[in-house]
Amino acid sequence: xxxxxxxxxxxxVHDYIKTAEPVGSRTIARKYQLGVSPATxxxxxxxxxxxxFIEQPYTSAGRIPSExxxxxxxxxxxxxxxxxxxxxxLIRREYEVKVRDVGQVIQKTGQLLSQLTHYTAMVLPPRIxxxxxxxxxxxxxxxSQAMVIAVMDNGTVQHRLIxxxxxxxxxxxxxxxxxxxxxxQGQAMKSxxxxxxxxxxxxxxxxxxxxxxxxxxxQESLTLExxxxxxxxxxxxxxxxxxxxxxxxxxxxxxIMEQEKLLCDLLEGGAxxxxxxxxxxxxxxxxxxxxxxxxxxxxxxxxxxxxFIGVLGPTxxxxxxxxxVVDYMTKHLSQTLEQMIRGRKK
Amino acid sequence: xxxxxxxxxxxxVHDYIKTAEPVGSRTIARKYQLGVSPATxxxxxxxxxxxxFIEQPYTSAGRIPSExxxxxxxxxxxxxxxxxxxxxxLIRREYEVKVRDVGQVIQKTGQLLSQLTHYTAMVLPPRIxxxxxxxxxxxxxxxSQAMVIAVMDNGTVQHRLIxxxxxxxxxxxxxxxxxxxxxxQGQAMKSxxxxxxxxxxxxxxxxxxxxxxxxxxxQESLTLExxxxxxxxxxxxxxxxxxxxxxxxxxxxxxIMEQEKLLCDLLEGGAxxxxxxxxxxxxxxxxxxxxxxxxxxxxxxxxxxxxFIGVLGPTxxxxxxxxxVVDYMTKHLSQTLEQMIRGRKK
DNA sequence: TTTAGCACTCAATAGAGTAGAGTGCTAACA
DNA sequence: TGTTAGCACTCTACTCTATTGAGTGCTAAA
Numbered sequence: 001x002x003x004x005x006x007x008x009x010x011x012x013v014h015d016y017i018k019t020a021e022p023v024g025s026r027t028i029a030r031k032y033q034l035g036v037s038p039a040t041x042x043x044x045x046x047x048x049x050x051x052x053f054i055e056q057p058y059t060s061a062g063r064i065p066s067e068x069x070x071x072x073x074x075x076x077x078x079x080x081x082x083x084x085x086x087x088x089x090l091i092r093r094e095y096e097v098k099v100r101d102v103g104q105v106i107q108k109t110g111q112l113l114s115q116l117t118h119y120t121a122m123v124l125p126p127r128i129x130x131x132x133x134x135x136x137x138x139x140x141x142x143x144s145q146a147m148v149i150a151v152m153d154n155g156t157v158q159h160r161l162i163x164x165x166x167x168x169x170x171x172x173x174x175x176x177x178x179x180x181x182x183x184x185q186g187q188a189m190k191s192x193x194x195x196x197x198x199x200x201x202x203x204x205x206x207x208x209x210x211x212x213x214x215x216x217x218x219q220e221s222l223t224l225e226x227x228x229x230x231x232x233x234x235x236x237x238x239x240x241x242x243x244x245x246x247x248x249x250x251x252x253x254x255x256i257m258e259q260e261k262l263l264c265d266l267l268e269g270g271a272x273x274x275x276x277x278x279x280x281x282x283x284x285x286x287x288x289x290x291x292x293x294x295x296x297x298x299x300x301x302x303x304x305x306x307x308f309i310g311v312l313g314p315t316x317x318x319x320x321x322x323x324x325v326v327d328y329m330t331k332h333l334s335q336t337l338e339q340m341i342r343g344r345k346k
Numbered sequence: 347x348x349x350x351x352x353x354x355x356x357x358x359v360h361d362y363i364k365t366a367e368p369v370g371s372r373t374i375a376r377k378y379q380l381g382v383s384p385a386t387x388x389x390x391x392x393x394x395x396x397x398x399f400i401e402q403p404y405t406s407a408g409r410i411p412s413e414x415x416x417x418x419x420x421x422x423x424x425x426x427x428x429x430x431x432x433x434x435x436l437i438r439r440e441y442e443v444k445v446r447d448v449g450q451v452i453q454k455t456g457q458l459l460s461q462l463t464h465y466t467a468m469v470l471p472p473r474i475x476x477x478x479x480x481x482x483x484x485x486x487x488x489x490s491q492a493m494v495i496a497v498m499d500n501g502t503v504q505h506r507l508i509x510x511x512x513x514x515x516x517x518x519x520x521x522x523x524x525x526x527x528x529x530x531q532g533q534a535m536k537s538x539x540x541x542x543x544x545x546x547x548x549x550x551x552x553x554x555x556x557x558x559x560x561x562x563x564x565q566e567s568l569t570l571e572x573x574x575x576x577x578x579x580x581x582x583x584x585x586x587x588x589x590x591x592x593x594x595x596x597x598x599x600x601x602i603m604e605q606e607k608l609l610c611d612l613l614e615g616g617a618x619x620x621x622x623x624x625x626x627x628x629x630x631x632x633x634x635x636x637x638x639x640x641x642x643x644x645x646x647x648x649x650x651x652x653x654f655i656g657v658l659g660p661t662x663x664x665x666x667x668x669x670x671v672v673d674y675m676t677k678h679l680s681q682t683l684e685q686m687i688r689g690r691k692k
Numbered sequence: 693t694t695t696a697g698c699a700c701t702c703a704a705t706a707g708a709g710t711a712g713a714g715t716g717c718t719a720a721c722a
Numbered sequence: 723t724g725t726t727a728g729c730a731c732t733c734t735a736c737t738c739t740a741t742t743g744a745g746t747g748c749t750a751a752a
Contacts, residue, residue, distance in 0.1 A: 024745050039695050042746070060701045060746050101506055139481045139497050141687075147497050151485050157495065157505040160447055161686060236600035245593060247585065254582040340507060341487075370714050385726050388715070406715050406732045695752075705742075714732085721726075 001051075006077060007034055008044045009053055013065045013073045017316055020242045022062030067281040067315065070293070074278050074319050081320040083328055087116060091328070095336055102126065102155040102340065106231050109309060109333050114234025116325045119241075119313035120257070121233040124267050126154040126306040126337070132188050136180045138214065140170040148214055152189075154301065155341045162214070176211065179203050230263050243291055243314045256289060267308045271296040276327050281315045293317050299330040301337050309333065347397075352423060353380055354390045355399055359411045359419045363662055366588045368408030413627040413661065416639070420624050420665050427666040429674055433462060437674070441682055448472065448501040448683065452577050455655060455679050460580025462671045465587075465659030466603070467579040470613050472500040472652040472683070478534050482526045484560065486516040494560055498535075500647060501687045508560070522557065525549050576609050589637055589660045602635060613654045617642040622673050627661045637661050641668050645676040647683050655679065 001009075011032040015023045025038040025045060034041065045063055048054045053069035056062075065073065083091075094112055095105070106125045113121030131154040139147040144166055150158040164173075183200050197215060204211055235257050244250050256262060269286055271277045276297045284294055295317075296310035309330060311322050347355075357378040361369045371384040371391060380387065391409055394400045399415035402408075411419065429437075440458055441451070452471045459467030477500040485493040490512055496504040529546050543561060550557055581603050590596050602608060615632055617623045622643045630640055641663075642656035655676060657668050 022745090026745075037695055038745095039697095040693085043694090046747080056746085058702060060744075061703075062745065134487060135485045135493075137483060137485070137495075139483070141480060141497075141499075145687075147481075147501075147503070149483075149495060149497070149503065151487075151493050151495070151505075153487070155493075155507055157493070157503065159497075159503040161501055234604075236597060236604060239593065239597050239600065247591060247593065247596070250593070250596060251582065251585050254585065258582060341491075368714085372714075383726050384714095385728095386724085389725085392716080402715085404733060406713080407734075408714065693752105695750100697749090697751100699746105699748090701744105701746080703742105703744095705740105707740085708738085710737080711735090713734090716729105716731085718728090718730105719726100720728100722724090 001072075004034065004036075005044050005048060007032070008041055009048055009065070009069060009072065010077050012045075012048075012054055012063055013069065013077070016064050017318055020316060022057055022064050024062035027062070065316075067283070070280045070315060070319070074280070078320050078323075081324050083116075083324060087325075088328075090116075091332060095332065102337065105333070105336055105340065107233075109329060110231040110233035112233075113309060113311055113325065113329055114237055117311050117313070117318070117322045118234070118237050119311050119317065119322065120235050120238050122263055122267055122308075122310045122312065123231040123233075124264060124307040124309070125229065125231065126156065126301065128152055128154070128156060128158065128189055130188055130304070130306070131156070132186050133184045134186075136177060136184055136214075138173040138177050138180075140173055146173060153341065154306065155337075162216075176204060176214070180214065230260050230267070232257060232263075238313070241314050241316075243316065253289065262286070266294065267296055267310045270294065271298055271308050271310070273305065274298065276323050276330075278319065278323065291315050293319075295319070295322050295326050297326050297330045299333045299337075301334060301341065306337075347418075350380065350382075351390050351394060353378070354387055355394055355411070355415060355418065356423050358391075358394075358400055358409055359415065359423070362410050363664055366662060368403055368410050370408035373408070411662075413629070416626045416661060416665070417629075420626070424666050424669075427670050429462075429670060433671075434674075436462075437678055441678065448686065451679070451682055451686065453579075455675060456577040456579035458579075459655060459657055459671065459675055460583055463657050463659070463664070463668050464580070464583050465657050465663065465668065466581050466584050468609055468613055468654075468656045468658065469577040469579075470610060470653040470655070471575065471577065472502060472647065474498055474500070474502060474504060474535055476534055476650065476652070477502070478532050479530045482523060482530055482560075484519040484523050484526075486519055492519060499687065500652065501683070508562075522550060522560070526560065576606050576613070578603060578609075584659070587660050587662075589662065599635065608632070612640065613642055613656045616640065617644055617654050617656070619651065620644065622669050622676075624665065624669065639663050639665075641665070641672050643672050643676045645679045645683075647680060647687065652683075 008028065011028045011034070012023045015027065015031065025041040028034065028041050029036070029038045045054065048069075049056065049063065052066055053072055054063040055066045057064060091112055094108055102125065106123050110121045110123040113123070131152045133150055134153045135151040137149045137151075139149065141147055141161070144163060146162055146164050148160050148162055152158065179200060183196065183203075187196070200215075201211065235254070238244055238253060239250060244253065266284065266286055270279045270284065276295060278293065278295050280293045281291065284292065291314055292312060293315045294310055294312050296308055298305045298308050300306055309326065311326060313322065354374065357374045357380070358369045361373060361377065371387040374380070374387050375382070375384045391400065394415075395402065395409065398412055399418055400409040401412045403410060437458055440454055448471065452469050456467045456469040459469070477498045479496055480499045481497040483495045483497075485495065487493055487507070490509060492508055492510050494506050494508055498504065525546060529542065529549075533542070547557065581600070584590055584599060585596060590599065612630065612632055616625045616630065622641060624639065624641050626639045627637065630638065637660055638658060639661045640656055640658050642654055644651045644654050646652055655672060657672060659668065
């Protein structure tokens with residue numbers, strides 16, 4: 001692909017991202033100084049179309065980038081775009097106030113992502129399956145009920161009400177808490193194996209009843225990993241995009257947004273181990289939202305991948321901008337979380 | 347208002363609720379056996395319009411109920427509509443599985459509400475401000491950080507990471523936990539007064555530093571009451587309503603849905619102390635969502651009002667149906683929550 | 693290789709006409 | 723006096739038909 005063709009493609013992508021209207025040869029000649037006439041540009045466009053980088057919605061309309069065109073743009077033509085001073089300032093300021101626990105950080109991240117990009121943001125909170133138990137506590141509520149609380153070292157807290165046999169006293173529970181703490185502290189939810197459970201059983205044979213219930217909680221927390229909550233921000237930003245002028249599209253869009261499970265898969269599915277991943281249109285294979293692109297990236301705490309953040313927008317997305325925002329935010333998020341949970345030992 | 351006028355109004359309300367089209371005199375004569383000709387009905391309609399119960403979108407269209415018309419319908423004409431056996435069965439079944447903690451119950455309630463009514467459901471979880479502290483625990487995370495956990499007797503758990511001076515040991519914290527529990531157990535967050543705090547201060551003069559932070563949490567939990575989370579269900583149900591054919595309306599609608607604070611006010615604002623409240627159109631004064639009605643009701647645990655549930659739909663709403671669903675759900679919700687937190691002493 | 697010119701295509705817009713639902717009025721009827 | 727049939731009138735929604743304009747592709751000349 002020669003230099004001038006690249007320039008033409010770049011012009012088409014830029015203009016279409018900005019206006020959402022098919023771009024004609026004349027517009028390019030007028031707005032982007034290439035030093036050639038519209039006729040020449042038409043010839044180039046004809047070639048580009050043959051190679052599959054651009055397409056025509058109908059005969060005698062302007063051209064729009066194809067998915068392949070966007071891909072080429074993202075891979076070769078796009079120039080990196082740093083965040084502005086104001087934006088960085090905004091992020092810094094927002095993270096400073098009122099973010100006391102992990103949940104709030106996650107939520108704020110979603111908010112910022114959507115605010116900065118004007119698209120829909122998705123954030124997957126730190127997965128508990130791969131974090132370690134810091135403390136387990138059983139709180140007596142009344143004669144047939146107790147609350148099991150597990151504090152994880154990523155700063156989250158799991159809790160559940162359980163039924164207990166009436167024969168068990170508050171004192172019993174304290175004993176159980178102690179043993180559980182001794183055995184489970186520092187263990188990852190995932191790594192709690194049968195041997196360990198047997199070990200605890202042995203030590204607490206007397207309290208087998210209660211123990212069954214507690215272990216059930218532990219087990220369930222593990223499965224919870226897969227039905228994790230996901231934080232969305234700016235869903236209705238998407239409605240400002242001209243591609244959502246028609247109500248049917250909005251409906252499919254929103255019904256997708258209500259399926260948390262699907263979104264989690266979407267977010268986890270494509271992202272690589274490190275760095276920002278861009279998926280354009282059909283490259284998101286799980287789903288048939290047409291004309292959408294996703295930009296995702298994992299964030300980590302102390303080098304361990306803990307979750308994902310992502311932005312969903314139309315294929316006609318401001319890739320350069322969104323990529324740098326996502327990149328910047330993962331780093332900032334990792335940093336904020338690390339600061340918050342400073343105590344973690346490697 | 348004489349009997350026949352009521353019948354005509356009822357016919358108009360029913361038909362408009364069903365079809366979302368202005369209702370003409372002929373339609374009424376055909377579909378609702380009133381035993382009179384369209385001309386007579388026209389005369390009645392003319393009167394009804396003069397009295398403000400119905401209106402015409404434009405000359406020579408059919409009539410639609412005015413807000414006053416809906417109000418009259420709800421107050422005097424509407425017949426109570428019981429839930430079907432299938433619906434009751436559905437509710438029972440859904441509450442049985444996988445509702446282990448209060449959060450899940452709340453979420454499930456929202457889901458059911460929207461599923462049964464086909465409108466948007468909102469649920470305000472039990473307010474912590476008016477619930478009592480069951481247990482306070484401080485968990486040591488590492489040398490400069492601790493997690494404060496408060497278990498409330500309504501089955502919710504509050505938690506927060508706090509910074510602690512390095513001089514404080516894990517043992518210190520256990521002492522503090524003990525004293526806090528002794529003093530705060532059974533107290534409502536709201537009722538924690540200065541005298542009580544002084545009392546604790548006195549007893550724990552040595553640990554004043556840490557105490558400051560813990561009390562701050564308690565204080566903040568109190569303010570949290572006002573920025574409570576709200577659970578929404580079936581937001582996109584609304585899009586199936588024909589009044590949301592145009593995109594602008596969808597946008598205002600959704601942007602309202604994203605403002606949690608506003609929704610909480612909305613939910614709390616109009617509801618009375620007991621029973622179902624219906625607000626029609628302009629009667630929802632906080633807001634300028636036009637053409638919407640809200641049906642709300644408080645739910646309680648052991649006779650104490652703990653939160654609200656509500657349904658938001660177009661003014662052209664199936665009032666009879668929604669009212670009975672909301673009514674039924676508050677009762678069922680109260681019951682489920684009471685069962686779950688059985689231990690509460692009056 | 694580039695450019696100007698020109699015929700052709702197609703969506704979007706605007707206008708005109710038509711159909712249909714519904715009203716209000718009047719006069720006749722029970 | 724209340725009810726009804728008849729009829730002229732109103733207004734929206736829909737269809738059909740130009741018209742406009744942006745844009746292309748091709749050809750021939752520079």
